[in-house]
Amino acid sequence: MKTFAILTTLLLWGISQPQQTTLGQQPPTSSDSVSLANPFYAKLSAGSRAIVDGKPFRIALTDLADRVEIPVILDRRVDPSSIVNVGSIGPTVFAGIQRVAQAQDCVVMPIAGVIIVGRPAWIDATSEAILSVASASESAESSRIDVQWSEATTPTEALRLIARASGKAEPADELPHDLWAAADWKSIAPNVAKTLVVSQFDSPAAAANSPPSEKRFALRYRLDANRTPVIAAIRSIDRQSNVRRAGQEIRAMETEVTATAAAHRAGIEAFLISQSAKQAANVDLDNANLTLKLQYTPASQVFTKLAGAAGRACQIEASAEAACGKLITMSMEQASLRQLVAEVALQAGVHVRWSDAVLVVSAP
The missing domain is CATH 3.55.50.30 (Phage tail protein beta-alpha-beta fold)
Structure with a gap:
């Protein structure tokens, strides 16, 4: 098996996760919006050109995301061992991850400081669950934690490690048996971490047969020149989405969008693709990195x-x-x-x- 690996040296930003909000919650600051002012999205927009052909799917995704220290969570019903063969990818971290995911019929959602990759229905259901729990206001649950586990950890053990890290009582319930890849989640909200674990066991049949959710969440975008394609992408999925510009409760230069999780996925993708286009127009053949x-x-x-x-x-x-x-x-x-x-x-x-x-x- 031939393996290629071309990886750029990337600008590493300080670790920080955005806290998305549900409808009616106090809007976040600009550093928490979908914007380059948010280190999470700045990392995903960092220039990166790579060739990861010959690597297993999970390893290829992890190699790309590790360059900017963002965890990748893969849908457990997707084969992590499928060999990647997509050629050159880039020109940003997100574009590379998205291209690798698309080759396996998966979609990508950057959310709550992590990247989730999987089947579209599962991604949207999991995103909705994360957006719902991430709306919890100031409480012990909002204190961020670091949690790690080793290779072959079971889901039940992972859930207990999250409980210990957050100072909570360990759950008595047992999740279905499975052996998971090692993980290292930094500065993650405990309720988001728990949701990422339990969402792996939702019924795939139920998710596939359920109609798209109508539950909507308010997220803030700093769009500048990218406003038209981003809003168009959101409205192509959710025609009932609500968009409002700067006002008494909204920071200047920001747009608050209330839409479904699936529509926000489309909007975030459009925002990050616009950053890819900027990177693609500026390739330095002599940059020794x-x-x-x-x-x-x-x-x-x-x-x-x-x-x-x-x-x-x-x-x-x-x-x-x-x-x-x-x-x-x-x-x-x-x-x-x-x-x-x-x-x-x-x-x-x-x-x-x-x-x-x-x-x-x-x-x-």
Whole structure:
């Protein structure tokens, strides 16, 4: 099995989770809104180009999210061992995670400081449950905790660890037996952590057959120039959503949107995609922040993936096709895209030329 791994050095922001609110709750501050002022969404918008082909689904997701220290929670009814083969991904952390998830027919929801990945119906039901419990006002439950567990921990043990970390009595009920991957959740609300555990055991048949929920929640967005596509995405899912601009209770430059969990998922996705578009327009070929390790991989595949990471097409001329069948083995750290391509070209014995839209590979 061939494994590619190209990971950018990312700007790590201080850990902070947004606290979403339900309808009628006191609106949050701008640092808790869907905006780049919120470190959670800033992390997800950080530039990142990667190739994670050959890795199992869960590991690929975790590798991407770990770069910005955000936990990933995967729907337990999705196969975590499916091998990823999506080519170059990016240009942001969120865009990379979303692309990997889409290849497994999954969707992504960044919420309450974590990323949940899974079947659409499960994601929306779990998001609704999280938004409901996250609305609890100042109480002992709102005190954030750190909780960890090791590989092969059972769901019941995980629930008890959450209770201990929050100073609560351990639950007597037993969840269905399962063995879970290791987890390390930082600064998470106890009620959100508990919800993430128990939501894994909702009836899949019930979730699939239930009509979309009409329960709505108020979240705040700082949209600036992105307002139109974000609001359009929300209203495409929830035509009854309510949008209001700055007022006595709303911070300037922010928009409060009351909509279903599914509609907020669409809105948050549209917001983060807009950040991806900005990153894609600004790829520096000479930024030496990449690591590439590969073995016995055809040069043609490597050129194609590196060109994709640069937001360009790859054109291999007929004169270079035979040479690009050469198997490449290399390990480089703190290298730029230009340097990586040059090394592959050297090993394959070909000439490369960059343009604004294409990487051209030809005979020397």
